[in-house]
Amino acid sequence: MLSLGFSERELILSLTQKLKKMKKITLYLLISLCLASIVRAQDPGWSVNPADYSYTMTITGVFNYNGYEVTNASDKIAAFIDGECRGVSGFELSESNNRYMFYLVVYSNEENKNVTFKYYNSTNNTTYDAERSVTFSINGIVGNLQAPLVLSYPTLSSESKILTFSIENQVGETSINDYEISLQVPRETDLSRLYPEFTTSPLAYVRLHDQYGQAVVSGLTELDFTNDVKFWVMSADETDTSFYNVHVTHYNNVPSKVSLSDSIIDETYKTGSLVGYLSADDQDFEDIHSFELVEGEGDNHNSMFYINGNELRLAKDIYFQTNTFLSIRVKADDGMGGVIEQPLLIVFRLLSAESLRAANIVSPNGDGIFDTWIVQNHQLYSDYDFYIYSSSGELVFKSKGYNTPWDGRRNGTLLPIGAYYYVVKSPEGAAMNGVISLIY
Template identity: 35%
Template sequence: MKIITFLCIQFFLISNLVVAQVPSWKVDENTYQYSMTFLAKLNANGKQLVSANDKVAAFFGNTCRGVSGLTYVASKNNYYAYLTVFSNTQGEVIKFKLYDSTNDKVIEVSKQISFNVNEHKGNLFQSYSIAEPTLNNKAEVLTFDFMNIKTVSSSINNGKISINIYDINDLTLLKPIFNVSKGAKLLKNRVLQKSGENTVNFTSEILYEVLSEDESSLNNYIVFVQKVPTPTLFYKKDAVCYARGAIKVVSNKEGKTVTINKNGKVIFTKKIINGEATFTDLEVDSYIVSIDSEVKLINIDLKTK
C-alpha cells in the first residue's frame, strides 16, 4: 500500500512539473484601446510548429500583449496562428516568443515589429512568419532547364526566363528541372511544382510564381521556350593503304540534299534518308560538304598507323 501511495505521489509531482513548464501567457484585453492582427505560421529551429499545444505570444517589454495557439485550416492542409496584439500606443515595438511543446522550450524571436493600429498582417496564401531563426525572404529562380533535354542557351533576367532548345524536341512534353532560393516554392496556377516531376506544354509562355520560405516575397517568372535548328553533324573516316576514306552527314533535315565539292566542282550529291547520308570511296583530298546554309571543310588524310 505504501509503495502504491509513493508511486501515485511521484506521478503527481512529475505531472505537475511537466505542466509547470507550459508558459502561462495571459493578456488583459480590456485595458487596451487598439489592436493589430496577424495570420501567422510558427517555426522553431527550421521546423514548423503544428502541435495543439504550441503557442505564440506578443510582448511589449515584459508585458504580454497577445497569445494564440494553432488552428488547422483544412483547405490549406496547414496550421496557422490567429494572433491579436493589443496596445494603447501607436509605434510600440512588439517582440514575440514561441512555445515548442514537443521540446518543451520557450524561444525568443529576434524579429520585431512596430505596432500599427488596426493593421493586419498575413493571409492563408502569404502568412506572416514568426520564426527563430528567421526564414529566408528570397524568391528567385536560380536555374531552369528540362529533363533529358540539352539547353542550347538560356537567360534569366527581370522575371523572364528565355530558353532555346533544338528543334528535334517536342515543346508539348517538356519536364522542367529547376532550382529556387533556399526554402522557396515554385508555383503554377498556385499549385506547388516539383523539379523533374511535371510534364508541361511550352508551346506558349508559362507563368510561374516563386514564394519565399518566409512567404513575405512573391515574384513572377514568365518562361519562354524557343526551338533552334539542330546542327548537322559531320563525320569522316580517313583513308588507309587498303581502303579509301568516307564522309557521313547526320541531320534531321530529312530529304534535304547534301553536296560535296572538290576544287570548286560538285562531285557528289545525296539526300538525307533516315537521318543520314554517307559518301564512300573518297580519295585523299580536301572536300567542301554543304547542306542548306551549313558548310564544312573536311580533309581526308592517309592514315598510316
C-alpha cells in the same frame, strides 16, 4: 506438504515487505514522471489584461519552426511591447488554406511601438524569439488568410529566385537571364510531358501562373511546355514574389554551308535561264530550307539573279566581255530558327579562244599526274593574263602568259582543297573562265 521452519518464515516475510516497498518506490517514480511531463507541457503563462489598454491591432499569421510550419494546436505565440506581453494566441487549422494559423490581438496605449514575438514549442517546452517584428498601429490589420504574416525561427530567406533549371536529356546549358529561362531538348522529345528539375532560394515555393496556381515540385510535377510556362515563386518568409517565363524548344542544328549545283554559265544563257540548284548542308536531314538573296558582303550582282524555290535563275542578260565573276549573297533558313548567309561566285565561260585547253584538276602530291595546272596551247596566248581565284574571290595566282605553271600554292604554301576559278583575259578584255578542283 513441505513444512517451513521459523527461519524460513521470517525470510519470506522479510522479502514480502521489501517487495511492497519496491512497488511503492516504483509507483512514486511513475507519479513523478507524470507530474514532470505535465509541468513540461505547460505553456509559459503568457497573459494580458485588455482593460489596461486603449488600442488594438490584429495579426493573422503562421509560424515556421526550423523550416516547417507549426501544426501543433498546443503551441503558442505571444506579442511583446517593451518586454511586456500584449497578446497571446494558439494555432488552429484553417480549412480554407489548410494551414495552422494564429489570430493575435495586440494591445497598446501608444502608436508606433515596436512589436516583437515569442513562440512556445509545447513539444520540447522551449520558447524562441521570432526573427521579425512589426510596428503597432491603432486598429491596424496585419496579414490575412491568403497572405498571412510569416514569423519564424530561425530567420527565413526573403529571396524568391529560381537558381537552376533543367530537364532530363536537355541539349546544352540552361539560360537564366533576369526572369527569362530558356533551354533546348532533342527533336524527338514530347514537349507536352516534361518534368522540370530546379532549385530555388532556401525554402521558396513555386506555383504555376500565380499564387492560386498548381504547386510545382522539382522533378515530380509533369508540365506541358508546348507553349511558354509562367512560374510564380514565393520567398520562404512570404515577403517577396517573382515571375519566371520558361521557354523550352527543340534543339536545332544551324545550316553550315550553302552550295550551288552549277556555278558556270556562258553567253548562251539568257534572262530566266537556270543557273543551278541551291542546297544547304544541315545535320538535321529532315529540315526543308528556303533561300533568298540578301544584302551584305558579296552581294555585288544580286540584281542580276532571282531565286524561285531552290532554283537560281538569271534576271537579265549579261555582257560577258565585261563580267568575269558575278558575286551574290544567299540566305538559307531551315524554318526552325537556323539561318546562314553566304556569298557565292558564278563564273562565266567565254566560248571563244577554242584552241586554249585548260585542265579542271590540280593534284600537287608529287606523283607526276596533274602536279600543276595544265594549259594546252598557252604559248599561243603569251600576251594574255592568267588569274586564279579562291571560291571566296581571293586572288591566289597571277601571270602574264603561262610560262610558270600553278602548283596549287600561294607564296610557296599549299592551298586548301576545294574549288578554284581561273580567268584568262585577252588584251582587249575578252575572257575565258573555268573551275579547277584542287585535290591531294
